Amino acid sequence: LVGIVAIKVLAPGYFASQDTKTPVKVAVVVLVLTQVLNFFLVPIFAHAALTLSIGIGAMVNALWLLLGLLQRGSYKPEPGWGLFVLQVLAACVLLGLFLVWANSHFAWTALRAESLKRIGLLASVLAVSALIYFLALWAAGMKLRQFLRR
Structure with missing residues (x-):
């Protein structure tokens, strides 16, 4: 859930600067990653792997969006x-x-x-x-x- 909520918070940072392509590109790559994770994890963890794959994918997506905002200088975390x-x-x-x-x-x-x-x-x-x-x-x-x- 943390990753999914973080995406909802971070994606508008791109939309505010009229960049709608970057979050979509990241989402497509993460969608492929999620399916690859499903392929490898379902035989091990059964149905629990589906949730695990989505959670890992969401965290990767959120981290990617955060790093992009930091790199652009659109987001600067406050001290603390x-x-x-x-x-x-x-x-x-x-x-x-x-x-x-x-x-x-x-x-x-x-x-x-x-x-x-x-x-x-x-x-x-x-x-x-x-x-x-x-x-x-x-x-x-x-x-x-x-x-x-x-």
Whole structure:
């Protein structure tokens, strides 16, 4: 999802300078890349490879668009972006570790017959996930009020 959202943010940078060809060319190359990834990954990961291929393709597309905007000088990141990315990555790693633990610790499919218990457990995991993420950001020094600014 990060790559897909980034494309939606970065492509208008080209459209604003009347360049509609570059994002389309990048998208066509990435479409071919996605199909090649599907060819190699589907035998290994089955249907999960389709999503993985799209995610990788979207990240490549977004990175390509970002590098193009940086090269043109159309986009210049403000100071502090490096620290911000590190803070978010650290929080994501902690969140990912918790989610891997939760996935392996609970027998989710065994709870199919107990839907209320399963819903409660899922709600608890989601609440703890949000808590871990925002506490990790706070511990890394991020001011959480930044999220509330317009």
